[in-house]
Amino acid sequence: MEPQGFILKSLVSSCVALVVYCVVRVFYVIWWRPKTLENHLKQQGIRGTSYKLVYGDQKEMTRMMKEAWSKPMALNHRIAPRVTPFFHHMVQTYGNVSVSWKKTSPNLTIADPELMRFILTDKNGDFQKPPLNPLATLLSLGVSTLEGHKWAKRRKLITPAFHHDKIQVRTY
Numbered sequence: 001m002e003p004q005g006f007i008l009k010s011l012v013s014s015c016v017a018l019v020v021y022c023v024v025r026v027f028y029v030i031w032w033r034p035k036t037l038e039n040h041l042k043q044q045g046i047r048g049t050s051y052k053l054v055y056g057d058q059k060e061m062t063r064m065m066k067e068a069w070s071k072p073m074a075l076n077h078r079i080a081p082r083v084t085p086f087f088h089h090m091v092q093t094y095g096n097v098s099v100s101w102k103k104t105s106p107n108l109t110i111a112d113p114e115l116m117r118f119i120l121t122d123k124n125g126d127f128q129k130p131p132l133n134p135l136a137t138l139l140s141l142g143v144s145t146l147e148g149h150k151w152a153k154r155r156k157l158i159t160p161a162f163h164h165d166k167i168q169v170r171t172y
Contacts, residue, residue: 029104030053030054030104031053033104034051034101034104034105034106035051037106038050038051038099038106041099041106046097046098046099046108047094047095047098047099048090048094048098048099048100048106048109049090049094049099049100049101051101051104051106052101054103054104055103056100056101056102056103056104056105057086057100057101057102058102058103060086061086064085064086064089065085065086067085068081068082068085069082086100087100087109090109091109091111096110096111096112096115097109097110097111097112097115142154143155143158
């Protein structure tokens, strides 16, 4: 009788430990890590929306998109409020560098041309893209999906094709 009681107690305590681990892990992923990232970004002077549990700014993005598309388009060349109303709002409200949330991940919006140029021409590979679906990685090995040295090499190969003179020759 004793060994069975010991096995039962061990099984119950293992299950309790597993449940506690899962609860702590979910709390960490859904609340602790996003709030910590939000605080780090605020300390660096990057303003933006506050983290909202699980969905982030997804509901606000959808609402703004529906609202923008329900109105007739103005006859001018200002299309940003129509095409990307949420990001236009972010730049207008929080400045050229701001943060929004897609689920539990922060998205950094950069609208400063000099900063964009610096990030896109960085040869160190410090700018990392979000991880892709493995099937998409297998099927598309373009500049937009590559990282680090491979990205720099591929970009160096295709950059001459998009030189101003060559594009001008193709269009006329």
